[in-house]
Amino acid sequence: MTNQCSQCGLCCQLFLINLNKEEYQSGKYKTQFEDYGLSNDFQKAKNFGANIIEQKGDGSCFYLRNNKCSIHDIRPQVCKEFFCNSKLKKFKKMVQQIEKKKLINKN
Numbered sequence: 001m002t003n004q005c006s007q008c009g010l011c012c013q014l015f016l017i018n019l020n021k022e023e024y025q026s027g028k029y030k031t032q033f034e035d036y037g038l039s040n041d042f043q044k045a046k047n048f049g050a051n052i053i054e055q056k057g058d059g060s061c062f063y064l065r066n067n068k069c070s071i072h073d074i075r076p077q078v079c080k081e082f083f084c085n086s087k088l089k090k091f092k093k094m095v096q097q098i099e100k101k102k103l104i105n106k107n
Helices: 010-014 021-026 042-047 077-081 089-106
Strands: none
Touching (some): 010 089, 021 042
């Protein structure tokens, strides 16, 4: 199985999306603390979680619409790197959480 996004939306429901410095400074994405003002200092913003994409009331990503990513073509780098079937060690726990959620949803 190759790495390909199935656009199931589970990752958008389960995980926080951390923007990298370039993404954060671009202003293209609505962030967690945007209403309180953005810091030009990325490290400071990162320390306080201000580089995290805004979440909806249910904890899902602000850009999740009808269980699909509404910004899929311009999604952040971390979203481009993650796949539900990833074999990369850094995503092992996330993949396990996705698999667990899929099992729960089946039952």
